[in-house]
Amino acid sequence: MIPVTHRASLSYLLRHPWQLLLALLGVAIGVAVIVAVDLANSSARKAFLLSMDAVTGEATHQIIGGPAGVDENVYTELRVRHGIRSIAPVVEGTVFADERRLSLLGIDLFAEGELRSFTTDASAGDDDSGVEALFRSLLTEPGAVVASASTVERLGIMIGDPVEIIAEGRAHSATLVAVFEDAGGIDDLLVVDISTAQIWLGRIGRLSRIDARLTDDEAVERLEEVLPNGNRLLNAAARTRTTADLSNAFMTNLTAMSLLALLVGLFLIFNSMSFSVLQRRPLIGVFRALGFTRRQLLTMLMLEAAFIGAVAALLGVLLGIVLGEQLLALVSRSINDLYFRVSVTSVDVELLTVLKGFAAGIGAALLASAVPAIEATSYEPRLAMTRSSLERRARSALPLLAIAGVATMVGSAAVLAGSGSNLVAGLAAVFMLILGFALCVPLFVRVAADLLANFAGRLAGTTARMAISGIAAGLSRTAVAIVALAVAVSATIGVSVMVDSFRSSVGDWLEQTLQADIYVGVDRGSMDLELVQDISALDGIVEVSTSRRAWLESEAGQTQLAAIRMAPGSYAGTEILDADPAEVWPAWERGDVVLVSEPYGFHSSVGPGDVILLPTDQGDREFCVAATFQSYDVNSSAVMMSRATYDRHFADDGVDAIGLYLAPDVDADTMISAIDTLGAGRQTLRIASNVSIRRISLEIFDQTFIITDVLYWIAMGVAFIGILSAMLALLLERIREFATLRALGMTPAQVGGLISAQTAVIGLLSGVAAIPLGAAMAWVLIKVINRRAFGWQIDMVVTADVLVVAIGFAVLSALLAGIYPALRAARLHPAAAMREE
């Protein structure tokens, strides 16, 4: 039998379905966003790790070389001369088939042994299946490829079908000879014989790496001893983890955004719970008079909150799984654009994520309900509190709340100042800032509403005064709604200012960096060196710059190296941040001197005059850092080296892209056509003018922030529900007041207008309150969060239109949320309302 207090509780909730629904929605949406972001992040990361595991197989270590890879003779030496059997050579890269980006894995089937299981699971057809068939096909058929069933299905081919593969900008004929069973991590992967991969990827005689299965330390030491200079043995799992960790900052930022949605939901449930407690004050008084202890009633209210939290969390988790599927596409696209290739199509629901959702939902509901529940049960039973005395208590608490708010904001500043470059501490400081600010908002609302009420009274009469003074009079309710909307709007201001500032900085940077008129490169590959020479010799080209990007790997992690041959006069394209360019560039061209990107400098605490160690083909070498240069590259570990220096340390003549400087009278489009013609039949080139690269770069930038947009619109949606809920609560509480106004002769339109005016002012106050918080959030996001996450320095740009739009948006959303309550008040039948009372 359910105790009578719980039955009373349940009955109350069921008799107020709208109120219950709004509270459920607020928490459910917050939980849904958390679950969705968590699922999308973990699914993308898991998919990446799975694919790495599949490709790495049983290998415990990997032998890697410099930018040009490992000489294949190293493999032969190790196997034949030193008798190390548990090793297998790998050539990998990126290719395209039917415009779909695929990973290419070139393996030596004889050496595979027990390293990769999927190579033994392939089927070449009904009548001719098994490993032998696969061996035969891969070794004897030129361009023989094997792929997973789902990849084959996406490409629309069957065994025996020809398929055109584009690698390094060149087309190759291939034939599908076998299909793997679908298994985790082998999506969008083509497996070929190693020699085929070497031909397609232009790496004759070179290997991407040598996988090794080393079971004990002795084996590791033995291999290290015989490894030629310039090659190194790395732990395979650590290498995978380092790559996956590249996206950590990106994922942490997304999680922070999802917590923001829950925070706004928290205000909503606070509003709903305090209203439901307020409505039952007389009942609570009766229960107390009958002999219920405070603890019993508090338990009743908190159990009710836990029940709402649990139901909302259940809804939120289900909604989150659906939302997660949508978000996954956005997250994986951003990760693909920014970090590493990941192929993932469906979310993988983990128990931990579900538990997180439930903990967030129930925790938020309990937290938000604790204050009204404790407050309501703290009175003597005889004190059947009136609304006005409650409001008086609320008003008297305002200064204390504001002091607590200021203290929290000071605490936030202290956390920022004392947490070095810790990203999580930075995000915690953002939430402290929001909380501190939220505590100050009620006092602001009180003061502003009083001032506005007097002003409105003088300007538009008693009705206008009544509309606005109603906001301050119902502060216990309106303030929470205003806080919720202000926090949501401030998030839009903060994020908009951050994105605008970032975009503006990136735009300026691109403008400065893209000095050449035309850029030529190959999609995911290196350029044909003869073609580079032919293009450079075209009439109308005055200067040529070249670039080569390579990842240098060591036990310490990955470093992206850019080897640049600058065109004379193009040095100004790289902004030197902390040294004299006139001294930096000559030294950079001559000796073992490098520049480090601003993110690299920030994360590694490296600056001018410092020495860094880089793995070269001759082993680790020291390079002097001449200066830091500005860069908005997401890979936060870029080192820039002159091509001459690069050539001294690395046996790699590859060129990824060239920049062409045209004579003044040469038309860029004409030149692009000429280069296209020159490349025809030799290599598919990507040719773009600096203008189009800038445009495309900014398009990618905008796409990256779509997720941010989605998340803050959800926060706005929750705030919208908050305002709607608050206005409905006010309407229910003041139903007799509105009925009286109707009896006194106010028309339905006037009563509706009164509520609309009130909601408009609520929106206005929210918008105004959101500006300082939004600006502060933008500053923290730009100067602290982005800096700590990515190491970028961004100039903060605040435009008036962002602020105007934010205020307009707050007023509009409040007005929209007020439409239904206003219509209900207008349709109120005064006699019926009086009778119900």
Added chain:
Amino acid sequence: MTAPSIEIQVRSLERRFREGEREHVVLDDVDLEIRRGETVALRGRSGSGKSTLLNLIGGIDTPNAGSIRVADTDVTALSERERTLFRRRHIGFVYQAFNLVPTLNVADNIRLVLELNGVKHASADVRIAELLDAVGLGDRGASYPDVLSGGEQQRVAIARALSHQPAVLLADEPTGNLDDQSAEIVLALLDELVRSMGGTMLIATHSNSVASYCDRVIELHNGRFESDTTT
């Protein structure tokens, strides 16, 4: 001397409310005439239909059958908006629960009705001062309702109800929430002010002392008039 004209005329009035499957008749074929300047007490038990009749006369409710004329206007023939405007101009309401607007001070509660009737600010100030003096609250204009006693709140409600000099004042248990002493003060005040304005007053009550202030007492039982006595 000619007899005062009829201010309120009710003919064959019926008001029914649906309660689930059942229909509850609150007023059943009621006829009533009240002359201008007359004060009438409607007496009866709870649920006898007193408040419903007041609401119908005041135009905040509509009958199922019958007609109501107030101040030469057929209220039952008016649209919702017309009834509101009619009520605004010609009717004053006083409720048992006072129903002051808690977010407005005393003066603004009265000003609200004056503004609705288009009275200019300066004129409204004068009228508010007069009314507050008349109800003995000349110094409480800036006070908010929640700091006033019940009797004081009801005096403000009376001042508000009479501020626009309505033809008809409808009072629903005006002393129901007051102690005997406050009730006496409020009734005396209502009687004095309405009579001095030459207004017509209809008071719903179940108190004998309230009825003693009125010219006529009508007993209502189960939605029908049982007696109509001139005092």
